[in-house]
Amino acid sequence: MVQILKRNTKTLHIRPNGRSADFITPNFIYGCASGCRNSYCYVMRHNYKYIYVNENIDQILTLINNHIETLPTKITNQTDDKYWTYDIGCSTDVCLHWKHTDWLKVFNFFKGNPYAKATFATKYVNHKLLDFNPKSKVRIRFSLIPQNISSILEPRTSSIIDRIRAINTFIEAGYEVHLNFSPIVAYERWLEEYEALFQSLNTHIKESYKPLIKAECIFLTHNSHQHERNILSNRHESESLIWKPDLQEDKVSEYGGSAVRYRSGVKKNFIQRWVALHDKIITWNTIRYIF
Structure with a gap:
């Protein structure tokens, strides 16, 4: 059982990103109890035992507001055409941990700010969020x-x-919805299964919504210490999918963390094949970035 600890965070830094968002906010919650915590989740490499619920929300929002006021007029980039984007759930899952903090205060802050919007990725469909209409100032990226x-x-x-079915529902409720193809894992018949996934998106998403939905695509990264912990916990089935030393190499993340990823040449081939399939089946879905 993961232990939940309440505190005031002292890590009040806004980090530039440029991929999922323009910036990453300080953590409203640091830690997660999601089902991926015992396989690949990068948060677990640094914080496996606890979920820290940071109660100084107003202080964090003041910091974000002050940061926004220092920014120039937004120039269109892949994160957004109009607004500066802030990832509010980089180290947790907002939908899963909805009850653990006042996310509505955070949502309302971005809804009311004329220059910025919030974004987060999730693996959960939490219908409680449908009670709030963010008027497209909150972007949900459903992980697939x-x-x-x-x-x-x-x-x-x-x-x-x-x-997938929630995509239509959340768009109709006032959310902006993107796709988060992450982690993309290569295994036997992986492209056949992605073909079925893409076909399912084609079938279930309403035609009028398809032009609104963009995607971010992130190939698997793992970690040697995480791998050792998973093996000691007898998680051999999952490790057989994500620990492939003959295909992987060491890397250092943009924030200095140690990880393993698919080797450069191998990954280039995987990306080319995956994108070709994606573009053949869901032609309406613009890829914002892929790595």
């Missing part, structure tokens, strides 16, 4: 992988079909 490996790598999360 084939169901067969989702059941192994991220158990006890919302099913992939439920996440």
